[in-house]
Amino acid sequence: MQPDVTSATHHSGRAPEPVGLYPHARRVGNLLFLSGVGPRQRGQQQVPGVELDEQGRILHYDFESQCHAVFQNVRYILEDAGARWEDLVDVTVFLTNMRDDFATYNRLYAEYFQTNQPCRTTVEVNCLPTPIAIELKCMAALPA
Incomplete structure (x- = not known):
């Protein structure tokens, strides 16, 4: 007998609109999976703290302002799906410049996750779909 696992998609009215055909989050049972959040x-x-040239190439970016914006967007999606920041259990971090940005990310991460410490993986990628320097992929466990 298969367990009864309900599934529902969630779209936040406060987070940025997805750049493709996907929901902000999907709940399956007591797990909430967030799509990549920038x-x-x-x-x-316009991306916070990003200056582009005429061809759309990044001239300068303020990584710290992008981190704060990503964390706020994750919080919006969690809350709009009925979850809390403290429900996060896993975070995958995609950075486009590990060498220059990891220390800043690590410092800010420690501020946001003082009491709740989900598992975390951080990887460097060549680029992301929009001119951003960071994206998070998160999973939360909700009370049954």
Whole structure:
């Protein structure tokens, strides 16, 4: 007999609109899986702290402001799906510049996760789908 596992998608009214055909999150049983979350803000294409040239290449970016924006977007998605920050159990971090940005990320991560410490994996990627320097992939465990 198969267990009864309900599944539902969630779309946040506060997080940035997805850049493709996917929900902000999907709940399966008591697990909530978040799609990749970047630092854009809802209704805007401009990325916080990013300066682009005429061809759309990044001239400069403020990594710290992107981190704060990503954490806020994750919080929005969690809350709008009925979860809390403290429910996070796993975070995968994608950085485009590990050498220059990891120390800043690690410092800010420690501020946001003082009491709740989910598992974490951090990887460097060549680029992300929009001109961002960071993206998070998260999973939360909700009370049954």
